[in-house]
Amino acid sequence: MxxxxxxxxxxxxxxxxxxxxxxxxxxxxxxxxxxxxxxxxxxxxxxxxxxxxxxxxxxxxxxxxxxxxxxxxxxxxxxxxxxxxxxxxxxxxxxxxxDIVPNHFSDQHVWFQEALKSGRGSPARNRFHFYDAQPDGTPPNNWISLFGGPSWTQVEDGQYYL
Structure with missing residues (x-):
């Protein structure tokens, strides 16, 4: 049974x-x-x-x-x-x-801070969604955040993250 x-x-x-x-x-x-x-x-x-x-x-x-x-x-x-x-x-x-939130860390989480300090293609960056800019330097696409404004944030090396 x-x-x-x-x-x-x-x-x-x-x-x-x-x-x-x-x-x-x-x-x-x-x-x-x-x-x-x-x-x-x-x-x-x-x-x-x-x-x-x-x-x-x-x-x-x-x-x-x-x-x-x-x-x-x-x-x-x-x-x-x-x-x-x-x-x-x-x-x-x-x-x-x-409520466990395994796929949505804050930008203050230690892993994300490590990703910001690491270079393109690093294991730390690969934990998150980092993408290269379009050839003209604009974000990878035109997605808009539910919180207002673009979904993308650019980092010093030119990549963007969601």
Whole structure:
């Protein structure tokens, strides 16, 4: 007898940390605020919480522009706060899904900074989308960013990145 994976029938409650609950009065929601309201979330009958990104970020893209995927953004707390949140959720039989962002680093991420310092065709640059300019020096194409303006940014050696 084949069992159905838990997530196919689960009720999953998404939490955007910055707007969920501010525990310290600084105007931003935080992990301690989420932890303090997990009883309420559990009483809603959910099976899991889905946490939007809470990693270190310049927050130009709602936290999806990750600068350090191994740490908690200080505006949300610290690693101990994250561990406490997960432990409390598990005590309440809530699963925790963390939004992992493996393909969208911030320009402040150490790998991207390394790519900027490395030359054309280097392994560091190959982690990202760097392209040569068109013969007239303009960007590789005319793509427009959803944030306004061109999608491309030029670096000192003339290449562009997305």
């Amino acid at each position: 084949k069992s159905t994976p838990w997530w196919k029938e689960a009720v999953i409650y998404q939490i955007y940390p910055r707007s969920f609950y501010d525990s310290n009065g600084d105007g931003d929601g935080d992990l301690v605020g989420i932890t303090s309201h997990l009883d309420y979330v559990q009483k809603l009958g959910v099976d899991a919480i889905w946490l939007s990104p809470f990693y270190t970020s310049p927050n130009k893209d709602g936290g999806y522009d990750v600068a350090n995927p191994r740490d908690v953004d200080p505006r949300f707390g610290n690693l101990e706060d994250a561990k406490n949140l997960i432990a409390r959720a598990h005590e309440l039989n809530l699963r925790v899904i963390a």
